Each structure stands twice: as C-alpha cells, then as structure tokens.
Amino acid sequence: MRESEDELRALMIAGLGGDARAHHALLSAAARLLRSFFMRRHRDASDVEDLVQDTLVAIHTRRATYDTARHVTAWIYAVARYKLIDHLRRRRLGTNIEGLEEVLAVEGFESATSARMDVDRMLDTLPAKQAMAIRDTRLDGMSIAEAAVQRGISESDVKISVHRGLKALAARLKGGR
C-alpha cells in the first residue's frame, strides 16, 4: 500500500492535532518509505533497521518542525538524510558510502523528491487499478506475477492496466498535461 503525499500530509496534520491513530498510520507509512530510502543508499542491512527506528523517533519527537504548508515526504526525507549523514560521520566507515554525494547534494535530492511527487500526482489522475499496476511494476520493482498475486487479479489484467495507464499518461504529456 503506498499512500500519496496528500494522504500522508493529512495523517501528519491529524497527528499533530493529537490523533494517535493517524500518527500511528503516518509512522507506519514513514517506516516503509524510510526502509527503501536507506536500503538504496546503505548496503549494510543490519544498519538499515536501526536507521529506520532512529529516524522514526526523530520524526516523532521533532514533529513540531514540520511546516504544514509544505510536503511532508520532503520533510521526512530531510530528517532521514540528516540521520544517514550523521550515522556515516559517526562511524567514519570505509565500507559502502556509495551514493553519499547524492545524499549530500541537497539540490539533486529536492528535485528527485519533487520528480517523484510529480509522478505520484500524475498517477493519481489515472483510474485506481492502472495507477496501482504501474506503481507495483514500474516503481516498486515487482514482477507482473508478484503484482498479480499481491492485488489478487490476473497477470494479463496487470499487463493491460500498465499498458493502458502508460498510454494515457503519454497522451497527457504530449497534450501538455
């Protein structure tokens, strides 16, 4: 299940207002985002869960630093980036810091995040099944078979949904959205 920026922001704002269930849902969604964020940048799997937990605690205790007018995913990733850099600095390790420049480069990161958000926004304009199929197979890296099992639909259904969805997006891009 992948929540959109709007859903996450609504959860975050409700959490700030004292809604414990919304806060729980936000932290759970954040944990998934963080896990893939750290996995992509840090190969040592045993550290990844520590980083996820560390960042979740920071997101919780420092939630007053979220500006409700801004993207909550950008804020979550900014906290994660600080935690990762801090982690690497503490360890001063010679192991795999491949991609650190990418993490450190704020500008590149911001545009990557907003590109991701643009994609999310475009997918939101598609019928739910097509958007889901594209997310599963093209963004989350599932195979057609895995996506079919996960969603309980047939493989050909997944393929057709991806195909139709991409075609609709391409048409929309050509027409200047």
Next chain:
Amino acid sequence: MQTQDLIEALSSDLRRVPPHALERRLGAAAALGMMVTLILVLVGLGLRPDLARAILGGMFWLKLGYTASIGLGALAMTATLARPEASHISALKWLLIPMALMGLLGVVDLAETPFSAWGYLWMGRSWKICPFLIFALAIPIYLGLMIAFHRFAPSRLMMTGAVAGLAAGGLAATIYCLHCPEASPLFVLTWYTLGMALAGLAGALAGERLLRW
C-alpha cells in the same frame, strides 16, 4: 526492539502539537535568555545615568533599532533553520540594510564633525570593552536558544549556530543600549557590530557540537 513495537510506543500517549509551536518555543527561549541578560545589565553594569534624557533623543532609538533589527531578523531566520529542509538562508543579506543605514548616518556625522574629533567618534570611551560585554551578555540568550533547539531538527549545524549566535548578540546588544552611553553611529557600527559578530562566530563553533541530534 521491533520497529512495529516502536511505532506502537511512539503513538500511544500522543500529545497535541499546537500551531506555531516551534516559533513559540523559540520566542519563549529568547525571552527567558533576555531576562537573564537584563538582570545582568541591571545588577552588573547599571543603567546609563542619563537614560531619562537619552530616551527623548533620536540616537538612543537609532541604536536600539539597529541592534534589535539584527537580533530579531536573525531570530526569525533560526525558525527557518530549525526545520530539516532548510538548505540556505537567503534572507541573511537583508541584515546588511541596517548596517548600510548606520554607515550612512556615520558618514553624515563625520562630515559635520571637525577632523580632530573623528577619533572620538570612532572609539568613544568604551571601545575596548564594548564588543566583549555584548559577547558576554549574548551567552544566556544563546544558551536559551540551544535549549529550544533540543526539540528541533536543524540540518546545517554550523550555519544554524552562527545565526543563533548573531540573534543572541543582537538581542544582547539591544539590552546593552540601556547601559552604554555612546551616541556615535560609527561607534555603534564598528564596536556593536563586532560584538554581535563575535557572538555569531562563537555560536557557529559551539553550534556544531550543541546542535547535533
């Protein structure tokens, strides 16, 4: 601990975060620090003897406006730097405006003063201690801000420390105006600014350690 258990623990007993909690926390910390600084000025230095007359003149308020605009401007910037996405502070350049205005006043002052008295315009009577007193008076305010930052998430630690130091210096200098009888724009531009800059420099160095989270 499992991540799922952690999430349970964090979201149980959840406290509401009121709107503008960050700004309020910063403001309260600055106000508390300024109280300590005010007490230090009142007890340790004393008010300037001619205060009652000085508040009727323009220079007292120009000095106050100069230091307060830098102090409050920098304080507002710390609110931005308290958020993790803050990458740079473009507003910092606006602090040059009060400096330029004070410089302009200084030039006018020089033009109206015979050359033989220029040295006094620049050095006054207290140039040797003024920057250091401002620096010392900034410490309680700076520490107050650091305590407020315990709940914040700055990502540019040195920059944040510098701006917090500058804010503390500007606010401390504003209180110091109650004691300091110097009335020359050039004096203020040079020695007050030096005191605030020292606070900013020390703030940057200390901030890198104090602000880690």
